[in-house]
Amino acid sequence: MPTDCLFRDDSYLRDCQARVLAVTDQGGIVLDRTVFYANSGGQPGDSGTLTTADGARVPIGNAIYIDAAKTEIAHVPAPGSHALKVGDAVTAAIDWDKRYARMRMHTALHLLSAVLPYAVTGGSVGESESRLDFDIPEAGLDKDAITARVNEMIASNAAVTSRWISDEELAANPGLVKTMSVKPPIGTGRVRLIEIANLDLQPCGGTHVRATAEIGKVQVTQIEKKGKQNRRVRIALV
Numbered sequence: 001m002p003t004d005c006l007f008r009d010d011s012y013l014r015d016c017q018a019r020v021l022a023v024t025d026q027g028g029i030v031l032d033r034t035v036f037y038a039n040s041g042g043q044p045g046d047s048g049t050l051t052t053a054d055g056a057r058v059p060i061g062n063a064i065y066i067d068a069a070k071t072e073i074a075h076v077p078a079p080g081s082h083a084l085k086v087g088d089a090v091t092a093a094i095d096w097d098k099r100y101a102r103m104r105m106h107t108a109l110h111l112l113s114a115v116l117p118y119a120v121t122g123g124s125v126g127e128s129e130s131r132l133d134f135d136i137p138e139a140g141l142d143k144d145a146i147t148a149r150v151n152e153m154i155a156s157n158a159a160v161t162s163r164w165i166s167d168e169e170l171a172a173n174p175g176l177v178k179t180m181s182v183k184p185p186i187g188t189g190r191v192r193l194i195e196i197a198n199l200d201l202q203p204c205g206g207t208h209v210r211a212t213a214e215i216g217k218v219q220v221t222q223i224e225k226k227g228k229q230n231r232r233v234r235i236a237l238v
């Protein structure tokens with residue numbers, strides 16, 4: 001039974017009412033709907049709590065997809081927490097401060113990929129530091145120049161919007177895919193595009209802020225050589 005992924009249409013939702021659909025053999029709790037982003041595309045799964053109608057709290061350490069098509073999410077409870085049963089009604093609430101930091105970071109990585117228009121071979125979103133790996137043969141990237149350009153884009157307060165296109169439309173526009181390591185999920189019939197007005201357009205399933213000024217200032221903290229054709233660029237919120 002697919003989970004209704006509320007975070008895809010509104011990344012600012014902090015909680016929702018839901019019902020337990022299943023408990024997996026590993027103890028993961030599957031809900032009919034959720035605000036928990038599930039670990040994917042370099043962005044970690046959310047933590048938070050599930051609270052029952054009578055006030056029992058189940059701390060959730062992570063959320064993960066349990067099927068290849070990424071339609072079902074299991075909420076991973078802390079060991080020894082109160083056991084939920086199928087049919088239980090719960091309030092699902094995420095650790096908002098952590099998620100919001102990741103939304104700012106994730107959106108900043110889109111801008112970084114616009115400043116460095118090279119193929120992306122990997123990436124990771126953290127609360128205080130994030131990184132993208134680029135397929136660049138030459139060194140000579142300038143930390144300060146990249147920092148300045150990303151902050152200029154942030155200050156322009158460009159709108160961040162999402163829309164869905166069909167697999168066929170994406171196939172007809174292969175230039176939209178910058179990430180070689182993380183292929184957009186094709187096969188469900190539709191792909192989510194994230195557009196940062198006049199700056200960036202790419203398929204992405206992650207959570208983003210509504211406008212770039214919400215990111216605040218960032219700084220490129222390190223550029224490392226990772227193999228012959230790879231440069232790892234780290235950024236931090238400052």
Ligand SMILES: [Zn+2]
Nearest residue numbers: 106194204206
């Ligand atoms: Zn994204």
